[in-house]
Amino acid sequence: MSNIVISGYYGSKNAGDEAMLAAMIEVLSDIDPKIRITVISANPSDTQKRHGVASVSWLNLFDIAKAMMRADLLLSGGGSLLQNVTSGRSLYYYMGILFLAKCLGTPVMLYAQGIGPIYGAFARRMMQFVGNMANLITVRDSGSLGELERLHIHKPPIHVTADPVLAIHPVDKEMGRAVLKSYGASGAKPLVGISVREWRCWTHYKDIIAQAADQIVEEFDARVVFLPMQYPEDVAAAETIALRTKEKSIVLNDEYTTSELLSIVGNLDLLIGIRLHALIFAGVMGVPMIGMSYDPKIDRFLQSIGEDVVGDLENVTVDTLMIRVRKKWNDKAIFRKMNAQLLSGLRDAASKNAELAMELIGNNKAVKRFREMKNE
Incomplete structure (x- = not known):
């Protein structure tokens, strides 16, 4: 049974971010129906009610650390977490969560991130340091890949995928x-x-x-x-x-x-x-x-x-x-x-994020079954 912690801008009533989380949970659960997911949230009770997963407060470092110690993987994302255009402080918070996971020995994946822009020499050096500690990085567009190159982040395997929301199926009108x-x-x-x-x-x-x-x-x-x-x-x-x-x-x-x-x-x-x-x-x-x-x-x-x-x-x-x-x-x-036509390819790329995450924690058989189901 896989145990994953997700860090992102969740519990703040942003429909795009909640859609990302819903899509992540949906695809990860399709691959492994028994998966255990804990979300770091600004409103844990809302996240639990809305998405049916465990949740801890983004301000409670003790609970975050406890969840990470039990986890097989920390997913940071999706979304534009690693930038300092909309907020300078949030960049350091999300980098701090990544650093905490590595200190606790928990593998880290940047999941469908939109990287940058990151302004300031110190912020860019910190991002280079933290980014190169990750075990795996997926970015949602080629522009983010270019930003990683400019930051000299190159040690982890890096894949260009797509925004997780693109994996969501259309709904009835x-x-x-x-x-x-x-x-x-x-x-x-x-x-x-x-x-x-x-x-x-x-x-x-x-x-x-x-x-x-x-x-x-x-x-x-x-x-x-x-x-x-x-x-x-x-x-x-x-x-x-x-x-x-x-x-x-x-x-x-x-x-x-x-x-x-x-x-x-x-x-x-x-x-x-x-x-x-x-x-x-x-x-x-x-x-x-x-x-x-x-x-x-x-x-x-x-x-x-x-x-x-x-x-x-x-x-x-x-x-x-x-x-x-x-x-x-x-x-x-x-x-x-x-x-x-173009979005059809992006939907497959969006699902690839979850497949790579599960492969990282060794759930290769489940990923193979999921791919076979998609191709039927």
């Missing part, structure tokens, strides 16, 4: 249809979803999105729906943008599960997203997407499916955004087909 109906967003009108976040108190991108939302309503006779990936922060950001619009828009102001959000996204005709996992949800559900960048991870994901960002939050314009909207709108079927 009925659940999302019911949510949208409760907000008055049912009927024949097309739906355009917008996923936003607060970023450095900037206002430029909020004005641009508000103006584009008005044009979308007028030009396509569509409904605009804002959906939250981080609750309640994204609701607040969406409401500030909705107040800037002249046409009516809808802000979904509840907290939703991974399945509910996937189902909501599946009912959209187009998604415009700042949040990475809103874009990934669109890919999983076969919905055309447009991404705006605040972090290289957005650019990297879109590049992996043959697309690019429409601009970053500092320089995006209404004209460039609307040009992209019209192109996607007129060629929806083409983009659905193109994205589906």
Whole structure:
């Protein structure tokens, strides 16, 4: 029986990270149904309830150490844990967890990480030291591989895979249809979803999105729906943008599960997203997407499916955004087909993360059975 500890940004009501954890648990359990998983979480009771696994507090180093001493492997990830763009302190926390595991003799795998950017000579030296102590590294994109090379991290085996969420299967659209109906967003009108976040108190991108939302309503006779990936922060950001619009828009102001959000996204005709996992949800559900960048991870994901960002939050314009909207709108079927072909390969790559993890702890027979099941 395998025993794994998972470290990541869990228990903080971020839908993308919770979807990552759900996908990791799902694939690992498919390989070894008896696997024991303990998650380091900001809210252990929520994690236990939401995912059905054991959980310890991210602040309780005694419980973390005790869980690691029983573990066959520490998985650090997925997500963008090892960067200091969104937070300087969190980088040192996650590196500290890696260092603690190695001190306790627990093997370490960086699992589908989005590496960097890491600024500052000291932070980069620390990351080089800790990264080279890992037993195995998988990264979710080639940009992260390049960052490892720049950091001179080369001792562990390194594989480019894909974001764990891409291994999730599409869900039925009925659940999302019911949510949208409760907000008055049912009927024949097309739906355009917008996923936003607060970023450095900037206002430029909020004005641009508000103006584009008005044009979308007028030009396509569509409904605009804002959906939250981080609750309640994204609701607040969406409401500030909705107040800037002249046409009516809808802000979904509840907290939703991974399945509910996937189902909501599946009912959209187009998604415009700042949040990475809103874009990934669109890919999983076969919905055309447009991404705006605040972090290289957005650019990297879109590049992996043959697309690019429409601009970053500092320089995006209404004209460039609307040009992209019209192109996607007129060629929806083409983009659905193109994205589906590329995402098929990424789904296999996402499953590869769990396969490599289980091989690292010696569960090779279970991995072989899992691969045979996938190919049937």
